[in-house]
Amino acid sequence: MSHQGTQVEIPDEAPPRTPSGRRTGVGDTSHARSWSRGFFVKLAVVAIADAVSVYGILTAVAVQSWGVAAFLLAALVAITWVYFSRRGLPAKYLLPGLLFLLVYQLFVMGYTAYVAFTNYGDGHNSTKSDAVAQILVQNEKRVEGSATYPLTVVDKAGTVGFAVVVDGKAEVGSASQPLTAVDGATVDGGKVTAVPGWQVLDFASIAGRQDEIVNLRVPFSSNPDDGSLRTQDAQNGYLYRSALTYDAAADSMTDTSTGTVYRPDSRGSFVSPDGTALTPGWRVAVGFSNFTQMFTDSRLSGPFTQILVWTFVFAGLSVLTTFALGLFLAITFNDPRVRGRRVYRSLLILPYAFPAFLSALVWRGMLNQRFGYVNEVLLGGANVPWLTDGTLAKVSVLMVNLWLGFPYMFLVCTGALQSIPTDIIESARMDGASPFRIFRSMTLPLLMISVAPLLISSFAFNFNNFSLIYMLTGGGPSFTGTPVLIGHTDILISMVYAVAFGSGLKQYGLASAVSILIFIVVGLISWWGFRRTRTLEEL
Amino acid sequence: MAATSTRTGTVLRTPIKPTRSLEHHAPVHGVRWWREIGWRHVVAVVMVVVCVLPLLYVLSASFNPGGTLTGSNQLFRHVSAQNYQDLWGRYFGSWLLNSLLVCTVTAVGTVLMGAAAAYAFSRFRFRGRRGSLTFLLLVQMFPQMLAFVAIFLLLLSLSKVFPAIGVNSQLGLIAVYLGGALGVNTFLMYGFFNTVPRELDEAAKIDGATHAQIFWTIILRLVAPILAVVGLLSFVSSYGEFIIAKIVLQRPEKWTLAVGLYSWAADEKTAPWGLFAAGAVLAAIPVVLLFQFLQKYIVSGLTAGSVKG
Numbered sequence: 001m002s003h004q005g006t007q008v009e010i011p012d013e014a015p016p017r018t019p020s021g022r023r024t025g026v027g028d029t030s031h032a033r034s035w036s037r038g039f040f041v042k043l044a045v046v047a048i049a050d051a052v053s054v055y056g057i058l059t060a061v062a063v064q065s066w067g068v069a070a071f072l073l074a075a076l077v078a079i080t081w082v083y084f085s086r087r088g089l090p091a092k093y094l095l096p097g098l099l100f101l102l103v104y105q106l107f108v109m110g111y112t113a114y115v116a117f118t119n120y121g122d123g124h125n126s127t128k129s130d131a132v133a134q135i136l137v138q139n140e141k142r143v144e145g146s147a148t149y150p151l152t153v154v155d156k157a158g159t160v161g162f163a164v165v166v167d168g169k170a171e172v173g174s175a176s177q178p179l180t181a182v183d184g185a186t187v188d189g190g191k192v193t194a195v196p197g198w199q200v201l202d203f204a205s206i207a208g209r210q211d212e213i214v215n216l217r218v219p220f221s222s223n224p225d226d227g228s229l230r231t232q233d234a235q236n237g238y239l240y241r242s243a244l245t246y247d248a249a250a251d252s253m254t255d256t257s258t259g260t261v262y263r264p265d266s267r268g269s270f271v272s273p274d275g276t277a278l279t280p281g282w283r284v285a286v287g288f289s290n291f292t293q294m295f296t297d298s299r300l301s302g303p304f305t306q307i308l309v310w311t312f313v314f315a316g317l318s319v320l321t322t323f324a325l326g327l328f329l330a331i332t333f334n335d336p337r338v339r340g341r342r343v344y345r346s347l348l349i350l351p352y353a354f355p356a357f358l359s360a361l362v363w364r365g366m367l368n369q370r371f372g373y374v375n376e377v378l379l380g381g382a383n384v385p386w387l388t389d390g391t392l393a394k395v396s397v398l399m400v401n402l403w404l405g406f407p408y409m410f411l412v413c414t415g416a417l418q419s420i421p422t423d424i425i426e427s428a429r430m431d432g433a434s435p436f437r438i439f440r441s442m443t444l445p446l447l448m449i450s451v452a453p454l455l456i457s458s459f460a461f462n463f464n465n466f467s468l469i470y471m472l473t474g475g476g477p478s479f480t481g482t483p484v485l486i487g488h489t490d491i492l493i494s495m496v497y498a499v500a501f502g503s504g505l506k507q508y509g510l511a512s513a514v515s516i517l518i519f520i521v522v523g524l525i526s527w528w529g530f531r532r533t534r535t536l537e538e539l
Numbered sequence: 540m541a542a543t544s545t546r547t548g549t550v551l552r553t554p555i556k557p558t559r560s561l562e563h564h565a566p567v568h569g570v571r572w573w574r575e576i577g578w579r580h581v582v583a584v585v586m587v588v589v590c591v592l593p594l595l596y597v598l599s600a601s602f603n604p605g606g607t608l609t610g611s612n613q614l615f616r617h618v619s620a621q622n623y624q625d626l627w628g629r630y631f632g633s634w635l636l637n638s639l640l641v642c643t644v645t646a647v648g649t650v651l652m653g654a655a656a657a658y659a660f661s662r663f664r665f666r667g668r669r670g671s672l673t674f675l676l677l678v679q680m681f682p683q684m685l686a687f688v689a690i691f692l693l694l695l696s697l698s699k700v701f702p703a704i705g706v707n708s709q710l711g712l713i714a715v716y717l718g719g720a721l722g723v724n725t726f727l728m729y730g731f732f733n734t735v736p737r738e739l740d741e742a743a744k745i746d747g748a749t750h751a752q753i754f755w756t757i758i759l760r761l762v763a764p765i766l767a768v769v770g771l772l773s774f775v776s777s778y779g780e781f782i783i784a785k786i787v788l789q790r791p792e793k794w795t796l797a798v799g800l801y802s803w804a805a806d807e808k809t810a811p812w813g814l815f816a817a818g819a820v821l822a823a824i825p826v827v828l829l830f831q832f833l834q835k836y837i838v839s840g841l842t843a844g845s846v847k848g
Contacts, residue, residue, distance in 0.1 A: 115688065
């Protein structure tokens, strides 16, 4: 920044004063130029943030995570610029929150959308070149009749390698370094006993690192078709070669023993003419197939429709029942003649104060068919399958959610009731209106003005009430014959979990597609509520 | 998270007013008392039983030594602190510490970032201000929790660059929670910041304070009540958050209370039910206490009277 002579100009802000009382140069209003304590704190914080970013950029480049590297570079520039520039004062306050918002909310929303259009999941979780390498390794077999190489396991700074004698010369290699000849190695009886720069592992070390050694494959040469050296016993090495070869020009895999040619298909796998696919495959865009699969896959479409309907029923009935009970209780205790209202109120709020995830687990125990408190004690030894019968489980879920949710509605309605002016109710009573008529035509409509937005947000909350479902029933009882583990009480969000993590096969693409559906429903509901509340006018 | 905080946050807008005095009503007796008031007590007693019974059941189970689900049905038959002692030999201690750590750091971070953003929106007039506020409002409509698959995949790839914020790291979980820091909280705070008179800023500016000094030493102190409320809301909602914690934290020693206690109660047949109950009682205490504390804070306003008319 430039000083414009020495003449006095009136700055926007008074020059900052340092703790010692010394004023900085007239016209110099940059916060970066005041050598106050705050400045050094800022310098230190920005320095740390920058250092972490630089470290991150270097690692990201090393592991070829270009997206992460690019983001960190942008963040580095933004942080440094914002905090040392005179301009963009609001940005200084907004940047930290925005960075987190950008990564952990906006990016993941975008990424969900992207994944929904791919076949990302088990068997398809990397790039094509990774898949090719993986397939070649997985199909390696010991070359029939090949020589046995007496082998020595060696170590250099934590990296395990093999040392063997090939054609009378000692050679050493590791996972990343193909076998190469070394000078100065000691060979005794066809076996290497010492290699300069490498440490020969003793029996105890070999036993401790068994898995690492058995899984190690040392490329025989820089040509992948030469295969690799592997060992089972850390004594003898054998030459392994993939039964498949990859032809980069033709982009196909050939089985050398049978001659079968596997070609890439549009769904990210190498497929033979008879339809056998090699695993793993790779990630490809699959268009809308994740979305249509829910409706067209005959094993999935029925359960999916049930879950879709149940999600709406569950959220709707949850709001309705909690609101009805909460309102009833609020009206019941709104009469000032009831003694001990305060005590009642504080006891009725207890289910709301108790953490919801714990309540759901407690109810899970209490509703247990054979040992639960409800059957054993309250129903005198009845054997009601509260959580294991499809219909009853749904009823149980609704009842438990009623227990959890009515205190909130009770609080809200109590507050709203007390804000309704008593004189208009009084005048209606004077005019001879019945209590029910007063409630229906006056109290309820007046109440609704303040409560309606809360009902909408409560609907949206219950629409995604994962914890309750997962803790209480785990989605069960399960449907039979579905490709994913979903059940009668699953709602959409718990179905997403089941598809992505709960079943044996992880299908991130399909799960994300269901997420997108929920996004749309919740978005529409929120937008509707948003328009009703007109929050925008208050900005 | 956003949804949970809305669930709790709404209490703010509808504080319960003190009960009106009873003297205006003539006392009623007999049948009329029953018809008009008595039945309300019946409803109250029934509802109180319904509300309290499950909680008594947990408390009773927690005192039942070596309790399984079957043995827990006779309330308070055995009373012993055995379960409470046995908790500490397991992972419970780590879960409690992890939860406190994750939730405290999240709460502090949320308060700081939310307050800074609210200050910017309340005190500065900049280009794109209205737009950014609307944008925040729209973003918070979509609960972050819905994108948990993508969050998991993101952390999976971050593990390669920064293992410290990747999968199975508490710092990673905190960072995810902080991603939702701005949304609801900015609005809660923004309204409150606007009630702090701007004359205070002006006066401080004339005295030579920088914007940073105004923010840290004047505004933040005056809005302390809303900072406490937002901090507590954030604490409570991350304390009960389950799904993201479950997929991010994979090893038992890293779990939070929600994930850990779930693992104890999940399998009815073999569950250490007494241990779970004891853990649940201990886990619920801070939240129930905070809840009481929160209600007290809601009505107070510190800024009143800071400007003389």
